[in-house]
Amino acid sequence: MSKPLSLSEARALLLSPLGPVARAGQDTSRPRVSFEFFPPKSDEAEANLWKAIQRLAPLNPAFVSVTYGAGGSTRERTHRTVTRILAETELKPAAHLTCVDASREEVDQVIRDYKASGVDHIVALRGDPPGGAGIGGVYQPRADGYANATELAQAISRVGGFDITVGVYPERHPESPSIEHDIDVLKAKIDAGATRAVSQFFFDMDAFLRFRDRVRAAGVTVPLIPGIMPVSNFNGLTRMCGACGASIPDWLKAHFDGLDDDPETRKLLAASVAAETCARLQEEGFQDFHFYTLNRADLVYAICRVLGVREQATA
DSSP states (O other): OOOOOOHHHHHHHHHOSSOHHHHHHHOOOOOEEEEEEOOOSSHHHHHHHHHHHHHHGGGOOSEEEEOOOGGGTTHHHHHHHHHHHHHHSSOOEEEEEOOTTOOHHHHHHHHHHHHHHTOOEEEEOOOOOTTTTOTTSOOOOOTTSOOSHHHHHHHHHHHOOOEEEEEEOTTOOTTOSOHHHHHHHHHHHHHTTOOEEEEEEOSOHHHHHHHHHHHHHTTOOSOEEEEEOOOOOHHHHHHHHHHHTOOOOHHHHHHHTTOTTOHHHHHHHHHHHHHHHHHHHHHTTOOEEEEEOTTOOHHHHHHHHHTTOOOOOOO
16 A cells, blocks of 8 residues: 655655656666556458567466446447457456446356456446446436446446456546546445455546645555556547646656657656656555556656566466
């Protein structure tokens, strides 16, 4: 579990002649990492996904998760990808599952199918409103379906034998009236069986740390894992942040200004920003990081190297 720096620790960092990335290179601890992928839509996309998996697998992640499309649109592809990872690799797959546009019985059957396949980790999410409304749109649960991630976690717990991960929004869920409400929802999901919380991606470090402090002050003790997204397409990032409520600091805008036609420099900046974010969080006591890979390995692999995560030796 992460904890705030003590006064002496904070003073030592301020006086250090090294930056956080350089200090991370001196740190002998090895943080735990996990990676998120999305199910491919074509043969070419599937080939690219497996290149990313093969590149990152030797880093021995704690788990790898596979997303579930809006409205359950990738249900079969998600299941196929998860079961292939389970069958062909040594990785520990975690399947995303939502309760959007599905009955309780349909969701329960998916849970049972995962258990029969040997999958014992589910990422339980309510899911985005169907019909293209996206996050922040009006969500109306089906009368015969689960209403939210708390009910979904309860359903997974009833089947039993699963590790359950849930999501949190460090800058407030777009549909929530307050951070306090978000924390109450998180506590309800934990009571329903959740064992860890992974955050939405963020770029405002102070906002994330304030959220961490409020979560801990509320008595929540499960692991809170920062979600890291090294995005080199700033226009795409702006759209994603607008949808999920993540703020974009002015300094980040300045970094990418004028680089619309320079993808290589954008990639270098994306890796630099994400690496420094992780290095600073490591100094704040975080030892778990969840990377939204977008099915690409290069940036994530470089960031893991900064954190001291290396390929595991084989016998």
